[in-house]
Amino acid sequence: MAKANRPTRSDTSLVTTEPSAPQQPDPVEGGLIAASLAGDDQAFARLVARHRGKVAATVIGMLGPGPEADDVGQEVFLQLHRSLAGFRAEASLGTWLTRIAINRSLDELRRRQRRFGRWLRLGSDSSGEDWAELQVDGEAEMERRDRQARVRAAVQRLKPDWRAVVVLRWLQGYSTLQTAELLGIPKGTVLSRLSRALDKLRGELGELQEEEGSP
């Protein structure tokens, strides 16, 4: 369920909470940061490539796939570029990026809500399926895609605050404590939001409660 390369701590010099556990500095990453600071764009591109998966999971989980998520993802890395000079080598870049990604996604959702109101959220169930231009091969694959689209749509219908904990805890595999630290909320709040989100997901995706052996 959790991604193999998930971060193990949540602090950087650019965020406010203390680390949950120490982390070994990554010499390769340190070298890429130094080269990026010296103006090496290719080094920065490699940094982006190393962390794009984490940022994509967060941003797409929050906003759904599409150009807006891509745009927010780019802004996360632009912010990283601006902040590199103040970044401590021993800090977890991945966790810092996840925090920026979740905050920018929440900002984008607030902007959407201000601009278009609630009707947009209710009408956005397709969650970018058209943009993704899915290629469907065979009935089983079609079912899998359909199931995934329904899960994605159900996640997109969650309130943004609930969605944030679901994305960090169940999509990204952070612990509840790390999720609390990333969002700057108490652990109990994470647990209650997870519980409410799960109730809602169960209500909308009842068939997935018994289904087993999916690909």
Add this chain to the structure above:
Amino acid sequence: MTREPRNEEHPPPALARELARLGREDFAPGFERRVLARLATRPPADWTATLATLFPRVAWAAVAAIVALALWNIGSGEGGTLERLLRLTPLTVEASIDHWAGL
């Protein structure tokens, strides 16, 4: 490893699998190239940031200058610097220049 609270609820396995699969979604190919392209066209954003940084300083400098002029004006009595500056309308420019020139 972070200790998990005892009362945490977990999604059923099938739903957990689907959620984890969603967590592996990625941006469209060429993402790094798009980031670099935006870095190359960043000057407008930099200007905005620079202005946002400078604005408070410029505003405080303007306030300080006005206060200094006002104090100087008070110290100079009638016909002080601030009073002269405030009188610099097109109709009084010539008179002010004459005044400053000691004519």
